[in-house]
Amino acid sequence: MNHRTVGFLARSLPRRRARRIISVETKGAAVTQTSALDRLYEKVIAKGLCAACGACVGNCPYLVKYKGKTVKLDSCTRSDGKCYVYCPAAYFDPEPISQAIFNESYDNNGIGNFAEVKASRSTFDEILAVAQGGGTVTSLMGMALNKGLIDAAVVTSGKGSGGFAGGVVATTLEGVKGCAGSKFVGAHSLDALKEALQSGFTRIGIVGLPCQVRSLRKMQLYDMKDQDLKQRISLVIGLFCNWSFSVGEFQSLIRTRMGTKEIRKFDVPPPPANQLRVETEDGVQIISLDELKPLIQDACRQCPDMTSEFADVSVGMYEGRPGWNTLIIRSRAGLELVEMAIQSGVLQTEPFPVENLTHLRQASRNKKERVSRMTPEASGGHLACHD
Amino acid sequence: MSRLILDEPGKEILLMGNEAIARGALEAGVRVAAAYPGNPSSEIIGNLAQVAKEMGIYVEWSVNEKVAAEVAAAAAVSNMNALVAMKQNGLNVACDFLLNLNLTGIRGGLVVIVADDPSGISSSNEQDSRSFAKLADIPLLEPSTFQEAKEMVREGFELSRRTGNFVMIRSVTRISHARGNVILGPLPKDFPVPYFDTSKPLCPIPTSITHVALHRRFKEAEEILKDSEFNEYWGPEKPELLVITCGSGWLFSKEAIDILGLCSRVAVLKVGTTWPLPKSFLIKHLQKTRRVLFFEEIDPVLENNVAELYAQHNRELPLIEFMGKNSGIVPGTGELSPELILNALGKVTGEAVEFDENQAGQAKDIIEGYAPQRSMAFCAGCPHRASLWAIKQALSLDGRNGVLFGDIGCYALGILPTGFSQLKTVHAMGSGAGMACGFGNFHQFGVNQPSLAVCGDSTFFHAVIPVLVNAVHQRSRFLLVVLDNSATAMTGFQPHPGSPVDAMGQNTSPIVIEDLCKSLGLPTVVMDPFDLDGTIETVCEMIREQTGPKALILRQECALVSGKKQGKKYQVRIDPQRCIGEECGCDRLCTRVFKCPGLTWDRSEKKSRIESVICNGCGVCADICPSHAIVKESA
Structure with a gap:
């Protein structure tokens, strides 16, 4: 597989759009100069909508993670800060991102755009031994590293700094295996992306929760610091998530x-x-x-995305079939990745029964409906769009 | 040899007001002098300490003003002459003792110098201490010149000995800290023999006797002072306007009258013996005018006392229009200045002086060419900046909106952006700790905000120890943070009980703050505030779950002291390639938020810059730079 085809496939929007989003949000008010950080604090952090994805803390000296919380330390004067633009809870517009990843409109069917849904499991016993379900994520990420599709993986370790779960940069299968298993917490693990970028990795694979996947796609779309994120974030494996603990x-x-x-x-x-x-x-x-x-984090109660709808592939438990995963293949990059995994003997797959798909879709819709009832402005599988 | 001990009577030398006061004490045969440092009074004891050995006197920097007054009083009840000096706040600390001592009287000489700070230039408050003399029924003298500063101290001792009570002398910043010519008098060779007469105990009880005795002593003082040469009249015999003034107003008034050409119309009456008033002298001159204008610093003390005198003697006096602070012609607060007096005199006499409005602006323009505009700030490399940075971060991380109570010291600047506006209260010495002790016990009302206080090392000894005792007894959940810069920095680096030497340069056992805290049972941690991460973590941990008081000593030497002793620890530079300046991800953290004066913003290059002349090389900024663009290398 040509690694240049992995990840973001379509054109991204110009950065001026990020600025426009900010100005549209404050239209008609004399607060257009409000700093991005202050807006993030007022709209997201103070309202308990921060899911601890970690997108902002890796980029800013005024925002840090502390015991699962995102803490604002000081004021900032930037009106176009990455903190706000990259935050999945501040605003999220599925349409341009769907166009960019899937080259088609957002599919509001319940589990988002996809090419295929399979049942899957790792073929390696040592991965199955540590995996939560079928070891699909660890196998795919490990293979991507081994085959050179990616040169680093940003994954969540249960033993991060200060004894808290957190993001780490792994460059070997062993490193990825060490992070296998669900953590059930918001762990700010995207802050490790900064480390990966600063280390000069050019093809980074990331495993993330739905909120983190959304943030990653926003980063690629706006790429505020011209870090070539379209190319450098090469692979996004999303996890199913109903909620996370603080x-x-x-x-x-x-x-x-x-x-x-x-x-x-x-x-x-x-x-x-x-x-x-x-x-x-x-x-x-x-x-x-x-x-x-x-x-449970308040933010999770207001998240409509159960299946990481904007990942290259999404992986979750296969209800009623221990030792197996549900694998949703979404993007072309995801499709190529899974095909390579099957051909290489890394992954074993089976068809996913239609009734199970119906059930999965209904569960996902149920989550959207719960959120919609809580926040009427949220609909269609995404938080209110302001642009 | 210090000029202060020149034994050349008649010689005229240039002295600072506080030096003149010290010289006056030496000429009066002072044997004991004590104070807690406080501007504008600090140089009095500082100068006496320097000559203590040669002059055979005992000088100490006491732990606080009350103890200083008690030390001096011990000499003054033992047939010696003693001096105690303090600023206006210090008088409040000493007040309890002094308002008992006045009732018992003394058996030597005691002069209490109180240097007021009009406009609060180096103080937490503005306070006119003169009312204390009326409260205590003791004589009060106010020097108007540097010569008077010396003479009043000398004569104050004589008055004190004659009346058997202490005498108060009130100075102000423009007397204490300005300089003028002073003619020296002789230094005494013989001194009264120190002796405490145990047959005559000193006790203010019963007040039915001691208070009467106090009034009798006060009457004696009034009689002695009624013809004092410290009260002076200058001008025409029958002026259309009489200026009554004291202190710095004397020279300012004469200068203003001269500038306005009012010498034939306006007279000035200077009161040097502010309390008790020189009644007959005042009545004599009040009889010859119809208009009176008062100039004095801070409160209308003289003005009200003269109005009271006028009311008591109205049958002997004509109708007089009184003008001053009460009428609004003179501002009710702050310092006097020649300009203020010119304006007031101009209004009253119709002889307004024309000021060049542009002059001030021109002066400002010229100065700005030399000096950059800066807000009040901690020195470059000041450990208080690092301490308050760590506390700020810790309180943000803690997330419960903790309250940092403070008090007066260099660190009071912590209420300003230079200290990240972390201090939420500033009152008296040690009162931050006291308030935090109280606030730390309000959990029963549902208060969950952590309670913290900062105090300096000198303040710790001055007023905080009783707070800790109280906190232990009350189980108050507060964290005392001692900002130990190993100096009484704000007042001029005087030694304190934590220092290894005393005021006279003799070795002494320093009291170790953490040992004292631990002895009270407080969980106590000592940290270097330049270790930002460690300090942040420690503060977070110490306030997380409190069941009683705790102490954190943040110890790092004052940058001015360490700079003089060992120079810069680090050479600090900016790597312009790494500095991202205003960009997202920094937004000038070092120059916009951290704000050390050693860092400046290069507007043309849009990069931070180290001002190597100002930078003290602490290296803390290198640890806060998110881009690692500030590089520190061992100097």
């Missing part, structure tokens, strides 16, 4: 419950289990989701 509160609760025991894996079985299973060195402990729900 990492500070979640880890505090887990530590209180589990003490110093080594945590091996978290799992949330499909309904009606209503529980979080914590696998430790001493076996599995169960925590009721009712107890954990207050720790």
Whole structure:
């Protein structure tokens, strides 16, 4: 596969559009000079809409992550700051991004634009041993590294700085494997993208939650610092996500419950289990989701995207079939990646039953409807568009 | 040898007002002098300390003004002459003791110098201390010249000895910190023998006796001072306008009258013995005029006292129009100036002087050619900047809108952008800690804002220790941050109880702040504020879950001291290739937010620049630059 074809396929919008978005948002008011940071704070952070994706903290000395929160440290005078433009919660317009990635209009069917949905699993036992489901993400990312499709992978480690989950830059399959498994937290892991870019990597693959995928696509679209992000963010693997916990509160609760025991894996079985299973060195402990729900980030309650609709491929659990994943192939790059994985024997796939697809689509729609009821302005699978 | 101890009576030398006061004390045979530093009074004890050995006197920088007054009083009740000096705030600290001492009286000589700071140039407040003399029933003298500053101290001791009570002398900034010619008097060779007469205890109780005795002593002082030469009249016998003034108003008024050509119409009466008033002298001159204009600094103390005198003697006096602060002709606050007096005299006499309106503007233009415009700021490399930066970051990260209480010291600038506007209160010495102690106990009302206070190392000893005792007893959840720059920097680097030497240069055991805190049971951490990340993390951790008071000592030597001792620690430079300046991702963090004067913004190049002459080489800016464009290399 020619790596130049991986990732962003269509033209991006000029950066002046980012500036226009900002001016349109403040139209008619004498606040057009409000700094991007202040707007981000007022519209996103102060309202609890920050999902801790990490897009802003990697780019700005005035925004930092701290125990799962995004904290504004000072004022900034830039009216066209990346913090606001790249934030998936500030505004998101699916149409230009769909055009850019899929070369077609946004498909408001429930799970977004896609070419094909498959059941998939890794063919490697050592990956299956550490994976959450079928090890598809680890296998695809590992193969992309091994084959040179990407030269670095930005993934989320459960053991980031300060003992909190966070983004890391991996350049080997082993590094990617070390990050396998769901974390169930907002981990600001996109801040590691800055490290990857500064290190000079030119073909970066990223595994992200739906909010992070949206942010990545905005980065590519606006590319405020001319970092050639269209090319350099070469591969985006999106994860299914219904919600994430606030990492500070979640880890505090887990530590209180589990003490110093080594945590091996978290799992949330499909309904009606209503529980979080914590696998430790001493076996599995169960925590009721009712107890954990207050720790869910407010931002997640207002996110309409369950399946990372703007990724190259999206991967989630295959309900009712342990050890397998649901794999949504969306972009041409995604299609080529999966084909290569199958041909290389890295991935085993099977057709995804129609009834399962219907169920997945309905679940995704349900999430959109919940959000739509909470925030009437949000509709069509995306937060209100202001442009 | 210091000029202060020249034994050449009749010789005329140039002295600062505070030096003249110190010389007056030496001529009066002072044996003990004490103070806590505070401008504009600091040079009095500073100068006496320098000559302590040669003159065989005992001088100390006391822990606070109350203790200073008590140390001096111990000498003054033991047949010695003693001096205590303080600024207006210090008088408030010493007040409790002094308002008992006045009732017991003394058995030596005690002069209390209070240097007021009109306009609050180097103070947290503006306060006219003269009312204290009336409150305490003690004599008050106010020098108008540098010669008087010396003579009043000398005669103040004599008055104190004769009346058996202490005497207050009020100076102001323009007397204490200006210079003028002073004719020296003789230095004494013999001194009264120190002795505490244990047969006569000193106790203000019962006040039915001591208060009466105080009034008797005050009457004696009034009798002694009634013909004092410190009260002076200058001008025509029957002026159409009589200016009554004191302190700095004397020279300003004479100059203004001369400029306005009013010498034949306007007279000036200078009151040097402000309390008790020279009644007969005042009545004699009030009888010869119909209009009176008062010039004095800060409050209308003289003005009100003369009005009171006029009311008591109205049958002997004509109808007089009184003008001054009460009538609004003179501003009710702040310093006097020649210009202010010219304007007021012009209004009253119709002889307005014409000012060149452009002159001020021209002067400003000329000055701006030499000096860049800057707001009030911490010095380059000041550790307080790093400390407040770390506290700012920590409070933001904590996210509970913590409150940083403060007080007066260099770090009071922390209420301004140079300290990132982190201080939320500034009052008296140690009051930040006291308020934080209170606020730290309001969780029962649902308050969850962390409570923090900053104080300097000198302030810690001055007024904070009782707060810690209180905090432990009350289990107050507050964090005391001691900004320990190992100096009483704001007033001129005087030693304090944490210093290894005393005022007279003798070695002493420094008191270790953290040891003291730990001895009270406070969880105590010592950090270098230049370690920004470590300090931020420590503050976050210490305020996270508090059940009682904690102490954090941020220790880093004052940049001015370390700069003199060892020069720059780092050579700091900007890598222009890395500096992204105004771009998103920086937006001039170093020059717009961090604001160290050693960093400037090059408008043409759109890059930051190190001003190597100003930079003290602390290297902290290198740690805050998001682009790693500020490079520090060991100097």
